[in-house]
Amino acid sequence: MISLHHPDTVPALGDLSGFREAFHQCFTARADALFELTDAALCAEGPVTSLVELSLTAEHRRGHGSLYDGLNRGRLDVDRLRDVLVQQPIPRCAQGRIVLAIDVSHWLRPDANTSPGRLYCHTYGRGRGQAQMIPGWPYSFVAALEPGRTSWTALLDVVRLGPDDDPTHLAASQLRAVVDRLITVGHWRTGDPEIWIIGDSGYDAPRLSFLLADLPVRLVVRLRSDRVLRSPAPPRQPGTLGRGLRHGARFEFTNPDTWPTPAQDTTTDTTRYGAAHARCWDRLHTKLTRTGAWAGHGEPLPILHGTVIRLQVERLPGTGTPKPLWLWCSAIEDDAAPTSEQMDRLWQTFLRRFDLEHTFRFLKQTLGWTTPRVRDPEAADRWTWLMIAAHTQLRLARHLVEDLRRPWERKLTAPTRLSPVRTRRGFRTIRPATALPANAPKPSRPGPGRPPGSRTTRRSRHHNPGKTRKPDTTG
CATH class of the missing domain: 3.90.350.10 (Transposase Inhibitor Protein From Tn5; Chain A, domain 1)
Structure with missing residues (x-):
């Protein structure tokens, strides 16, 4: 149910639908899987505590294999998404x-x-x-x-x-x-x-x-x-010899x-x-x-x-x-x-x-930004951008959702002062009224996977944390 208390309901719904359409177009690979993963994070009951649990939500119509495949092998045009965010x-x-x-x-x-x-x-x-x-x-x-x-x-x-x-x-x-x-x-x-x-x-x-x-x-x-x-520096006195004070x-x-x-x-x-x-x-x-950033400065400081x-x-x-x-x-x-x-x-x-x-606290504790244990930093970057897109959708939808207040929570003086947590709680009710650009999944059969009894023979490379070289100090 969409709230009609605020006069900007229709424009807000248009802005939200337009952002969802533009956000879906920013993906160049695994677009539907990543888009539905974002919706699953928005519509899950309670905080996101496990990445694979999102595949069980009704908004995520694909299997858990598609979830990991989209996060690891999907592609996102980051510059285009930046342009979409700044247009809001x-x-x-x-x-x-x-x-x-x-x-x-x-x-x-x-x-x-x-x-x-x-x-x-x-x-x-x-x-x-x-x-x-x-x-x-x-x-x-x-x-x-x-x-x-x-x-x-x-x-x-x-x-x-x-x-x-x-x-x-x-x-x-x-x-x-x-x-x-x-x-x-x-x-x-x-x-x-x-x-x-x-x-x-x-x-x-x-x-x-x-x-x-x-x-x-x-x-x-x-x-x-x-x-x-x-x-x-104090003004230079007449007749003073030597270089002036800086x-x-x-x-x-x-x-x-x-x-x-x-x-x-x-x-x-x-x-x-x-x-x-x-x-x-x-x-x-x-x-x-x-020293430091000014070490390579050629002109006077x-x-x-x-x-x-x-x-x-x-x-x-x-x-x-x-x-x-x-x-x-x-x-x-x-x-x-x-x-x-x-x-x-x-x-x-x-x-x-x-x-x-x-x-930051909402991204980590509710949307589960730091919850996935991904290996590649590129996958972490994709998940981070999904969290930013999810937070932007909540910001655009805060005038649309009804306040699903818990009995122990304080009543709001104005229905438009919903917090991000309360807005996310009611996002599932307005999602059907917004744009749904993701296509329905096609039926498929899972791959054969690793043969039974086989073991990994190639060890993964270990990386030491920390800086690898001194930063560039020219400028």
Whole structure:
């Protein structure tokens, strides 16, 4: 049954059917098997705990052999699917601005010694200081964020990090490709607000801003609390001999004595965090050295100024005294400090980055993104794109499904505020009203398989996880 409470029911049904048709056309081999596998993940009862169990759902009309054959030998035109994803409605935040978040989520494979392309992934334990490095496949996701507190994001792209990839260069290439697609489709035009890119402390913010300087974007990246930045160099005094200074006074995050008078100082009352005290300092930069990514830089090292924001909240749910949050904004408008309203909008927008964590949890715990124990990383990439397509269908269908609320669940104040889990629960009821491009399976007989009593004589090659060479440092 399709909900008629929302005025956008008919357009939403058209968008969903159009996406399903376009998604089916992105497959170049085993299209019907992979499409029905995606529907099985969407319509299964409860979380996906086993890949072969999906072949028992009514939406998957083929056998379990077809399921594995499609995942291992199917073909997907990834570039075409990227174009289809970016053509869907893109959420916008305040002032009609597009906000993109980039983050890495890991598909842990500690026991897959025969799987190539694994890296050591940083994971957190349950106790303090229990972080571990576990082999797995790291995936870099780019998603468009929605305004307000929500668990919805619009996934636009994903790239698996390989042993030869440099994370910063890969992130810059990925973001550039997404922004170019947004401009090509028409989601961003000349005169629109800049696209904001939100990232965590794992990204080299100055390097990203240098690589993306020609795009209409603004970076807002979290910094570690032990960083040291520099103020602009003081003006050269007349009659001074020698080379002039390139860097000014030190700005140490852990030493308040080095902090000059902030350009803006505001206090905002919030319902979740209490009083939020924010201060910002403009025209601060990192003192770059010719190491790492800047080792092969032929020209003089640039001075990449930015605005630093320090956010201190009164409380955090479930924790003790909260630590301050440090942010770095790449853009400076006319070499002037941002207004108090702009500063508050920056840190409030950064807090929306945590919506991407809800998306990762939904992909892993409900859709079963990291459930299959596939050997080839190419098969893992195909399954990852199927999960992105499934999540996109749920986002397009959230105004169509009825809320199949459990007796112990809280009632929603508005029928359109369904979470991804509740939307998936009712997706099976609206699936017959959408496009069903997959053909009916043809009757066939299974192959002979391995002769009884035979054993495998060729051992699979083992692959050691980790980087294989140093990344390219030219640029």
